[in-house]
Amino acid sequence: MGATHKSLARRLPTLTLMFSLAIGVLITLVLNLQLNLHTTEQLNHLGTTLSTQLAKIIRDPIIHQDTLSLQVEVDEMLRVDGVKRTSVYDASHRLLVQAQPAHLQERELSVHTSPITIGNTIAGYVTIDLDRRHFSASFKELIRTFIIFWLVLTSILVLLSIQWGRKISTRLNHLSQQLPGDESIKLDELSLLEQRIAPLLATRQSPTEDQFACHSSLxxxxxxxxxxLESLLNQEHFESLMIRLDHLVDDATELYGATRLSGSRHSIYLEFSNLDEDGDHRLRAIYCATALFQLTHQLLATQGITVELAGAISSSQQQPYTSKLLNERNHEQRVEHLMTLLNKAVTGEILLDKDTGSHASLSEIDLSPLAEDSPLYRVNGLNDSAAKLVSQQLALLNRDH
Structure with missing residues (x-):
């Protein structure tokens, strides 16, 4: 088989590593931010509490100007974990006493100040400097532990993705080798398989349509x-109009699971099949007709063109024949029956034969007899849920037009 490039065996580990790196960096940044916020909150709470407590303790030494007692208290506060400097100032911010270790580094300190009040008078100030590194050390250890765990996990995921990529690549290549195709084309494994399987999918046959479809609506x-319109429009404009109408019908046929049959006398025929007599083929036919009427009006009206459409639906039980001739004869008989209904329909009207209109599966449809003694039914509209469904389907059909 042809050589492949951008192999899954290489791309999957690369994508895994990139994804893991992005997630790891993001989580680390968020975790670091949260821990810094928590450290700041902890520092503020402890600093405020200690400075307020010390301000209360040294009121009497301040009143009596007992410098020795002040020094003892600030030295005692220095024994608290995380406290690096304690200072007491008078009301004019003149330093009275201070306690701090030798060679103190100023850059990692968090300063907290509380006033010393006597009555309603500020007699001085207490300042406590806390060591930020002391409080963030445990959090930094947590981040380091997370990074180690993340690196181990990333290594495991990359190794697993290498193994899975090789297995998936081998299996896809094995499937591609069993299918015919151009050996010179260089594609990745999945694209190569899609290219080689496309002809099989394009010619697949549905057993529901060819062998077992016993119930259908036409x-x-x-x-x-x-x-x-053909006489009024020039040939080129008329042909482009018909092509656009064809596209609308083909898209609706695919969406509603129908089969387009050969038509006659300016008519379009779509068959909706189901294995079950009580299946949804009648509903799908009505929804499809309603959607085509609305979509054709919306899209062609922008060109100032009105296509006058009328519809009819008949349902019956079919027994497929082995003979193509008999199947074609059966189809002609159904079309002839449907043409009699179409001849009675006026523009914008959808008529149903007796077997279709009287079926219990059409409870969502507002129907009325065509005339007092007529066996035919007219579609007056859809209930709210059915109308909402068709509106959503119209949005899908409208995307490509």
Whole structure:
């Protein structure tokens, strides 16, 4: 087989490493920020508490100007873990006493001050300097532990992604080798498999349609003013209009799970199949017709063009034949029956035959008899839930137009 590039065996570990690095850096930054905030909060609380406490203790020494007692108290405060300097000032901020260790580094200190009050008078100030490194040491250890854990986890994930990438790459290549294709094309394993399996998917046959589909609804839509449009528009404009209408019908056919059949007399025929008599094929046909009527009006009205559409739906039980000739004859009979309904429909109207209109699965549809003695039914509208569903489906169909 052709050589592949950008192999999953290489890309998966690379993506795993990049993702892990991004997540690890993000978590580390957030964790560091939170721990710094917590450290600051802890420093502020302890600094305020200690300075307030010391300010109360030294009131009497301040009143009696007992410098020795003041020095004893500030020296005692220095024994508290994390306290690096304690100072007492008078009311004019003149230093009275101070306690601090030798060679004190100023840059990592957090300063907290409280006034010394006697009555309503400020007699001085107490300042306590706390060592920020002392309080952040345990948090930094936590960050280091997290980084070690994250590096170990990243290594494990990268090793696992290498193994998984090789296994996935080998299995995809094995599948591609069993399918025919151009040996010279260089693609990654997944793209190569998609390219080689595309012809198989394009020619797949659905057993629901060909062998076991016993119940179906046939939707016919007639363009009543098509001959007049063809005579009014130039050939190029008319052809572009028909191409656009074809695209609308094809998209709706795919969305609603229908099969487009050959038409006649300016008509479109879509078949909706189901294994179950009580399946949703009747509802899908009505939803599809409603969506096509609305979408055609919205998109073509912008060009000042009105396509007059009318629809009809008939349902029946089908028994597929082995003979193509018999299947084609059966199809012609169903189309002839549907044409009689279409001839009775006016612009914007959707008619149902008796078997379709009387079925219990159409409880969401507002129906009425076409006439007092007529076996046919007219679709008057959808209930709220059905109308909301069709509106959402219209949004999907509108994306590409």
């Amino acid at each position: 939707l016919g839509i007639i363009c009543q003013n098509l001959p007049r």
